[in-house]
Amino acid sequence: MWLIGTALFATLFSWVVLSSMGDRWGVLIDPNSMIFVIAGILAVLLLSHRKDTWSAVYRCLCSQAHILTPQERSNVAGFMHTGSRAALAFGILGQVLGLMVILMNMDDPAKIGPGMAMALLTLFYGIIISEIVFNPLYKRFAGEPEKGKSPSVSRAPLYMSLAVTGFIIASFWVCMTSVTGSSCTEQRREQTMDVSEQAFGYDKDGVLVVSPTGAISPAMDGN
Numbered sequence: 001m002w003l004i005g006t007a008l009f010a011t012l013f014s015w016v017v018l019s020s021m022g023d024r025w026g027v028l029i030d031p032n033s034m035i036f037v038i039a040g041i042l043a044v045l046l047l048s049h050r051k052d053t054w055s056a057v058y059r060c061l062c063s064q065a066h067i068l069t070p071q072e073r074s075n076v077a078g079f080m081h082t083g084s085r086a087a088l089a090f091g092i093l094g095q096v097l098g099l100m101v102i103l104m105n106m107d108d109p110a111k112i113g114p115g116m117a118m119a120l121l122t123l124f125y126g127i128i129i130s131e132i133v134f135n136p137l138y139k140r141f142a143g144e145p146e147k148g149k150s151p152s153v154s155r156a157p158l159y160m161s162l163a164v165t166g167f168i169i170a171s172f173w174v175c176m177t178s179v180t181g182s183s184c185t186e187q188r189r190e191q192t193m194d195v196s197e198q199a200f201g202y203d204k205d206g207v208l209v210v211s212p213t214g215a216i217s218p219a220m221d222g223n
Contacts, residue, residue: 040090091126
């Protein structure tokens with residue numbers, strides 16, 4: 001069932017992305033953000049679990065979960081729980097790093113985009129890996145829940161990361177608004193300077209005229 005659910009999600013997600021983004025679906029692929037999240041998850045799993053747990057996980061991937069002992073199933077469940085939390089943690093960490101890049105380059109709009117991409121895509125990858133890969137497998141191997149409670153991973157980090165995402169988007173909007181306003185102000189200032197640099201004079205009838213070339217012709221000289 002997990003494979004069916006994953007395939008259904010991949011199909012629906014691909015359909016939504018292709019129908020809404022068209023040829024620009026490549027913006028969702030960022031190798032640096034993906035490597036950051038996956039490498040972080042692997043590092044946490046290697047530091048947190050022993051060789052026998054990795055062996056049990058390998059047997060699960062080889063469709064040998066039915067031969068696992070209760071202790072091995074518990075170890076696999078802990079492995080998946082750790083992976084789910086690590087995915088969210090490194091998604092949030094990448095988001096914080098992206099926010100730092102944005103704040104350090106507020107005066108350079110060209111560098112704000114990469115920071116925003118890192119902040120959003122690392123969280124995107126972390127949520128996908130946590131909720132589609134690790135959390136369902138954790139519920140599968142966690143066994144019977146106690147007192148009617150369904151085993152699940154805490155959603156507090158996810159809610160916090162969504163709040164940080166809203167803050168990043170709001171900060172980006174404020175930054176873009178200020179940059180656009182400054183650009184418009186600078187254009188108006190340049191236009192005013194161009195007008196002030198034009199030459200003024202009077203024609204033979206005493207009427208004030210402006211020379212677009214910046215030089216007053218003899219005919220415009222009132223005296």
